[in-house]
Amino acid sequence: ATTLAGAAQESGRYYGTAVAAGRLSDSTYVGILNREFDMVTAENEMKLDATEPNQNQFTFTNADRIVNHAIGQGKRVRGHTLAWHSQQPGWMQRMEGSALRQAMLNHITRVATYYRGKIYAWDVVNEAFEDGSSGARRNSNLQRTGNDWIEAAFRAARSADPGAKLCYNDYNTDNWSHAKTQAVYRMVQDFKSRGVPIDCVGFQAHFNSGNPVPSNYHTTLQNFANLGVDVQITELDIEGSGTTQADQYRGVTQACLAVTRCTGITVWGIRDTDSWRASGTPLLFDGSGNKKPAYHAVLAALGGT
Numbered sequence: 001a002t003t004l005a006g007a008a009q010e011s012g013r014y015y016g017t018a019v020a021a022g023r024l025s026d027s028t029y030v031g032i033l034n035r036e037f038d039m040v041t042a043e044n045e046m047k048l049d050a051t052e053p054n055q056n057q058f059t060f061t062n063a064d065r066i067v068n069h070a071i072g073q074g075k076r077v078r079g080h081t082l083a084w085h086s087q088q089p090g091w092m093q094r095m096e097g098s099a100l101r102q103a104m105l106n107h108i109t110r111v112a113t114y115y116r117g118k119i120y121a122w123d124v125v126n127e128a129f130e131d132g133s134s135g136a137r138r139n140s141n142l143q144r145t146g147n148d149w150i151e152a153a154f155r156a157a158r159s160a161d162p163g164a165k166l167c168y169n170d171y172n173t174d175n176w177s178h179a180k181t182q183a184v185y186r187m188v189q190d191f192k193s194r195g196v197p198i199d200c201v202g203f204q205a206h207f208n209s210g211n212p213v214p215s216n217y218h219t220t221l222q223n224f225a226n227l228g229v230d231v232q233i234t235e236l237d238i239e240g241s242g243t244t245q246a247d248q249y250r251g252v253t254q255a256c257l258a259v260t261r262c263t264g265i266t267v268w269g270i271r272d273t274d275s276w277r278a279s280g281t282p283l284l285f286d287g288s289g290n291k292k293p294a295y296h297a298v299l300a301a302l303g304g305t
C-alpha cells in the first residue's frame with residue numbers, strides 16, 4: 001500500500017485525521033485528506049458549543065459538511081465529543097446540578113440520535129480526570145452533578161445509537177505509571193465489572209519534549225485492551241522535526257500494531273499549518289503538503305511503501 005489508510009487496512013486498522021470544516025475549500029488539504037485517510041474526526045464542529053449554541057436549538061451545518069464529505073468519500077467518522085467540561089456553550093457553563101445533568105443527557109440523546117448509524121465511535125466523555133498525582137476526577141460543573149455523571153452519559157449514548165462504539169477519551173494517559181492513567185484504568189475496570197456500556201478508550205497522544213512518548217506505551221495500550229475494550233490513538237501529534245520526530249511517530253505506530261485491540265490511529269490535523277499548536281511542526285505533512293520524514297516512518301511501520 002502507498003497511503004496511510006491503505007497500509008493501516010492491511011492489518012484491519014484505520015488511519016484518521018482531524019478535519020476542520022473551514023478547510024474543506026482548500027484543494028491541497030482535501031487532496032491529502034481524500035488520498036491518505038479513512039477515518040475523520042471533526043476538530044471542533046461536533047462539540048457542545050457548536051451543536052447546541054442555545055439550549056435545545058441544535059445546529060449541525062458545519063458538522064454535516066465534515067460527515068457528508070467523509071461518508072461521500074467512503075470514510076468513517078469518529079464523533080468528538082458529547083460531554084466535556086470545555087467548549088460548552090455559555091448557557092451550559094452557567095448551569096449546575098440536576099438542571100445541568102438533564103441538559104447533558106438531552107444533548108447526548110439529541111446529537112447521538114441525529115447521527116445514529118453514521119458514527120464508528122463516539123468520544124462520549126472527554127478529559128474528565130485531573131492532571132498530576134491525585135488520580136482524582138477533574139472538578140467541573142459536570143462532575144459536580146454527581147460522580148455517576150460519566151456512566152449516565154454512556155448509558156444515554158448507548159440508548160441513542162446502539163451501533164456506535166462508545167469511548168472514554170483523555171490526554172496524559174499514555175504513561176502507565178502516571179496516576180491519571182491508573183485512575184482512568186480503574187474507572188474502565190469498574191465500568192466493565194458493572195456492565196456500564198463502554199467499548200473503547202481513546203488516547204489523545206499530544207506529545208512534546210515535556211510529555212514525550214513513554215517507553216511503556218505498549219504496556220499501557222495492552223493493559224487497557226486486557227480489560228475488554230478497544231483502544232485507539234485519537235489525537236496524535238508530536239512536536240519536533242526530522243529523524244527525531246520520525247522515530248517517535250514510528251514508536252507510536254509500532255505500539256498500536258503490537259496490540260490486537262488497538263484498532264486505529266488518528267492524527268490531529270493534516271499539515272503543520274493546520275495544527276492547533278500555534279507554532280511548531282507536529283504533524284506528518286509540512287505547510288505545503290509535502291510528506292515529512294515522520295510520514296515515511298509511519299507508512300513504513302504500517303507495512304506500506
Ligand code: G3I
Pocket residue numbers: 043044086087171204235276
Ligand atoms: O470559532 C471561533 C471563530 O469564530 C473565531 O474567528 C476564531 C478566532 O480565534 O476562534 C474560533 O474558535 C477557536 C476554535 O478552535 C476554532 O478555530 C477557538 O478560539 C479555539 O480555542 C479552538 O481551539 C480548539 C481547541 O480544541 C479548544 O479546546 C482547537 O482548534 C482544537 O484542535 C482543540 O482540540 C482539542 C480536542 O478537542 C480535545 N483534546 C485536546 C485538543 C487540543 O487542544
